[in-house]
Amino acid sequence: MSLTFIDWLIMAVYFAFVLGIGAALKRFMKTSDDFFLAGRSMPAWVAGLAFISANLGAQEVIGMAASGAKYGIATSHFYWIGAIPAMVFVGLFMMPFYYGSRARSVPEYLRLRFNEQTRALNAVSFAAMTVFSSGISMYAMAKLIVTLHIFDGLCAAAGIPAAWIFHVSIIVSALIVLIYIFLGGLTSAIYNEVLQFFLIVAGFLPLVWLGLKDVGGWEGLTARLPDPSFAHSWVGMGSPQTNAFGVEWFGLAMGLGFVLSFGYWCTDFLVVQRAMAADSMSAARRTPLIAALPKMLMPFLVILPGLIAVSLAAGAAQPARIVEGVALEAAAQPGGRGIIPVKMEPGTDRPALDSEGKPQLDYDMAIPMMLLHYFPTGLLGLGLTALLASFMSGMAGNVTAFNTVWTYDIYQSYIKPNASDQHYLWMGHMATVFGIGLSVLAAYAATRFNNIMDMLQLVFAFVNAPLFATFLLGMFWKRATGHGAFFGLLAGIAAAAVHHGMTLPAGAVCGIKGGWAVVVHHYPSEMAQNFWTAIWAWCVCFGVTIAVSLLTRPRPDNELVGLVYSLTEKPEEDRLPWLRRPAALGIAVLVCTLALNLIFW
Amino acid sequence: MGLDIRVPIGLMFVILGLLLGGFGIFSDPALYARSLGVNVNLWWGIALVVFGGGFLGLSRRRG
Structure with missing residues (x-):
């Protein structure tokens, strides 16, 4: 891939702002509350966008586009069933306890409500999980940088051998996240998550517009899809045999829509921490509800590019043309579908085969291939910066959750209770350093x-x-x-x-x-x-x-x-204008989600 | 906390928009064959400047 000076300049501007925000916030980090809870001073819209952005990591952008290319619009179940109802529930019914109890973390709420053992079980498993999640994000980003040759030109100019690019990517990304969290704590992470949210939208919105324009709008897209069911989310969900997920509606609604979704959005400290940083009970309750609005529309930003990627060059409206299109594509790229390439065996140039001996497709390349397909230099720099921002927001979210749970729920509870607030502030800084260090180790563990x-x-x-x-x-x-x-x-x-x-x-x-x-x-x-x-x-x-x-x-x-x-x-909200009432917001969000389910039924 | 987040957001998008738009004005039209002939750098650059300017305006208006 050949990036030019304008692409590098766009990346440099973004990283300068990320580090600048951390530096600007350093002087406000006076107490452990400032560092771990952002002084509980975040307005609802900032906390809300951070709530969604902390979840907008690599799995979301790369993974959901891949799932869109593989399963079609049914991937929206992970949003409209697997996220929105839980976000409304946590905002309306659970934030009053999280925020009102003044607990500083989710494990601490478990101690207040239950006992020390329950807190310890949750705190230790959560701390380990965040470090590994951050490491996997780091590994995935470095792997993508190597695969797309993003920094090849820059590294060659700096005299860095191509074999070191993976290591340089991991170290540089770890250092950037370390610096801005070390300096500005949770506030820096939240502010940067808001910045990253807008950057991700700015980087991918032109991709959707160009893709839809190219295939002839939604109607043109549905006519080109390799399978008509790709345009429907609920058709075929009556039986596992009639949909690509291999799941029936009850398993989907109960397993994804209730257990897994509520288990993540209502109890995962990574996202709940953002709402706990809000400046009032009302703002804390509105945080997940405000986040639900862009979350509801996220499928159009990340799933649509995946759908467009499989529809490109896969033929036109006539069925015979589709067959011919696939054949033409196969001639250009054996086994590929649209612009999705074939997955290769690691370290070889042989295609990876599935259990039936057919070449596997590398659906994770849907978004990167779309960026390369449509974006000229300049906008390509913005798109790739948005991609890197999504990886970094996932890493930073995990690290801030880790340093809080480590300091409050493990260190203060079991290792050194009754120390001064300044000591715990110092430990928060140290936890950020070794949290990032452990993430780097986890990234290398993933390679081996x-x-x-x-x-x-x-x-x-x-x-x-x-x-x-x-x-x-x-x-x-x-x-x-x-x-x-x-x-x-x-x-x-x-x-x-x-x-x-x-x-x-x-x-x-x-x-x-x-x-x-x-x-x-x-x-x-x-x-x-x-x-x-x-x-x-x-x-x-x-x-x-x-x-x-x-x-x-x-x-x-x-x-x-x-x-x-x-x-x-019960929180009083009669005096609030209706737009600021959590219940009214929650109902509006659920009605919109229901409408989307019906439109794409 | 101390820093109004609307200022860095606004500033960053104005700078990114000026960079993209400026590059769009002076770049070779042949560059845009892959984006369906549309000078996306210019138009998206203008959109980003307007978006960033909106944030800066909000930060001034609401103190």
């Missing part, structure tokens, strides 16, 4: 031990799946006890592991994909297995928490004020 990273992500999925049951009972059932929560969580994690060990997706071999104990059931797809693993984990956690709670002594009501729905004063 692919299976270990898969295994770790699987274990974290087991830990996360039952978590929402614990929070739901904790916030809405005052009889739930600490012992109930702790043993419920353990039982849920065990249920997830057992279910995974006894089931296998179609076409997979026993091992990391499941079936490592004894195979009693085959799922049509890996996604179906994931959704049902989550459903089992959640149900077992819910049941065991109730059973153990009924057998153990509950805490007196006066200790649960502000922590449980029935014992907490």
Whole structure:
């Protein structure tokens, strides 16, 4: 890829602003509250855009475009079913407890509501997970930079060998994130996430416009798609055999729409931390609701480019033309679809084959290939900067969540309690340094031990799946006890592991994909297995928490004020204009989401 | 906290827009064959300057 001076200049301007924001905020970091909670001073719109941007990492931009190219508009389920309802729920019903209890983190809320063991289980697993997530983001970014040869010219000019570009990418990205978080803490991360959000929109919006213009608008796009079902989100969801996901509607609605989605958006400190930094209870409640508005439209920014990528050169409206188009494309790029290239075996020039011997497509290249296809130099620099910004916002979000949980929930609780506030501020800075260091190690672990990273992500999925049951009972059932929560969580994690060990997706071999104990059931797809693993984990956690709670002594009501729905004063919002009322915003968001589901049914 | 985020957002997009738009004015039209013949650098540069200017205006108006 040949980038020119204008592309480098655009990247340089962006990185200068990112570091400049960190430097400008350094003098305001006087207390640990300033560093970890942004002084609880963020207006709702800033916290809201940071809430969505912290989640707008590599998996979102690259992964959802890839999924759009692979499954079509049905990928929007990860937004309209798998995010929006949960964001409305956390804003309306859970933020009053998170914000009102003055907890400084999600694990701290668990300690206030339940007990020390439940907090420790959540804090340790979450801290480990954030470091690995940040490392995987770093690894994916460096791999993309190498694959697209983004910095080849610059490195050659600087006398850096091409073999070092991967290492240079990891070190430079780690240093940039380290500097701006070290200097400005959570405030710097939030401000940069807002900047990154607008940059990502600015970088990808022209891509959608050019792509749609090229294929003849939405009608032209649907006529060119390789499969008519690609233009529908719900058609075919009646049975696993009639949709590309291999999941039936109940598994999708319950597994993705309830357990996994609510488990992430309502309990993951990475996103909840942004709302906790808001400047008032009302702003904290509106934060996820404001975030839900752009989140709802995000499929048009990231899924549409994936759809356009598979439709390009795949023929015109006539079925015969489509066949011819694929044949023509195959001649140019064996096995490719649209401008999606074939995945190659690592370190070779042989195509990777699936279980049926067909070449696998590298769907992760959908967005990069679209950028290269449509953007001239100049706009290409902006698009690539937006891509790098998405990776960095994911890394920074994980690091700020890690340094807070490490300092408040692990260091202050178990290693050095009762130290001065300045000591914890210092520890926050140190946690940022070793959090980034551990992320770099995780990135290198991903290069050497692919299976270990898969295994770790699987274990974290087991830990996360039952978590929402614990929070739901904790916030809405005052009889739930600490012992109930702790043993419920353990039982849920065990249920997830057992279910995974006894089931296998179609076409997979026993091992990391499941079936490592004894195979009693085959799922049509890996996604179906994931959704049902989550459903089992959640149900077992819910049941065991109730059973153990009924057998153990509950805490007196006066200790649960502000922590449980029935014992907490409801926030007053009658005097607010209706646009600022969380309930009105929530209803508007849900109505719009329902409309989108019906339009793309 | 201390820094009005609308100022760096506005400034950055004005600078990026001027860079893109300026490059769009002086670049070879043949460059835009891949973007369907549209000088996207010029038009998107103008859009970014307007967007960034809007943020700067908001920051001045609301103090």
